[in-house]
Amino acid sequence: MKFTRIASALILALAATAACAEAALKPLPEPNLGQIDKAQAEQLTQNRAAFEKARKELIGPPLAQAYAMIASSYFLAGFPDVAAAALENAVVVTPDDGRWIYLQGVLANARKQAVPARDYFDRAFLVDKSYLPIRIALLTALVEQGNLDRARQIADDGLKDFSGAAKLQAMRAEIALKQKRYADALS
Numbered sequence: 001m002k003f004t005r006i007a008s009a010l011i012l013a014l015a016a017t018a019a020c021a022e023a024a025l026k027p028l029p030e031p032n033l034g035q036i037d038k039a040q041a042e043q044l045t046q047n048r049a050a051f052e053k054a055r056k057e058l059i060g061p062p063l064a065q066a067y068a069m070i071a072s073s074y075f076l077a078g079f080p081d082v083a084a085a086a087l088e089n090a091v092v093v094t095p096d097d098g099r100w101i102y103l104q105g106v107l108a109n110a111r112k113q114a115v116p117a118r119d120y121f122d123r124a125f126l127v128d129k130s131y132l133p134i135r136i137a138l139l140t141a142l143v144e145q146g147n148l149d150r151a152r153q154i155a156d157d158g159l160k161d162f163s164g165a166a167k168l169q170a171m172r173a174e175i176a177l178k179q180k181r182y183a184d185a186l187s
Contacts, residue, residue: 025089028070031079040077047073064093064100071103080111098128105137117141125154132162139171143178151175 028048033041051070058066071086084107090100105120118141124134135158142151155172162168176185 024092026085028085028089029082031074031082036077044073044077059093061094061097064090064097067093068100068103071107075107075110080107083107096127098124098126098131098134101127102131102134102137105141109137109141114141114144118145130161132158132165132168135162136167136171139168139175143171143175148175148179152179 033044036044047070051066054066055063067086067090071083071090074080074086075083084104087100087104087107091097091104094100101120101124105117105124108117108120118138121134121138121141124131125138128134135154139151139154139158142148142154152172152175155168155175158165158168159172173185176182
């Protein structure tokens with residue numbers, strides 16, 4: 001009897017969590033496909049139909065990945081606003097997965113929005129310090145914006161975990177050069 005109550009409570013809690021997450025998701029806009037070539041529009045229509053079908057059946061990380069995939073399709077077709085909405089939903093579905101926040105930063109970077117991109121990379125880094133592309137993207141943004149001391153600290157910390165990462169070592173040398181620490185750059 002006690003086990004049945006606990007199991008029922010867990011099922012209700014999971015259902016409530018799923019309902020709250022579903023309510024927080026925004027519907028994806030329907031862009032005007034008339035502005036792209038017919039073959040690309042047809043492919044995008046097929047991708048959207050497959051996404052909508054899958055969206056009804058998926059929860060958690062698979063749903064977040066589906067949102068990221070449709071975001072990719074829309075971005076490549078030239079609809080970055082729809083891609084941004086899809087990535088926002090991916091983050092809502094799995095807020096503890098830094099990859100989707102990172103992709104928001106990549107999208108912002110592609111749209112020439114340097115400060116929002118750095119903010120997304122910063123958020124992603126707080127969520128997941130072990131995903132090397134996040135660390136590299138944050139370092140790049142910090143160097144471009146002149147925050148060399150913080151970039152140096154992040155690079156040094158990263159080398160403890162990723163000692164064989166050539167890109168990280170090269171960035172550390174670049175930072176040292178910009179700070180006129182030539183001996184460090186050579187090492």
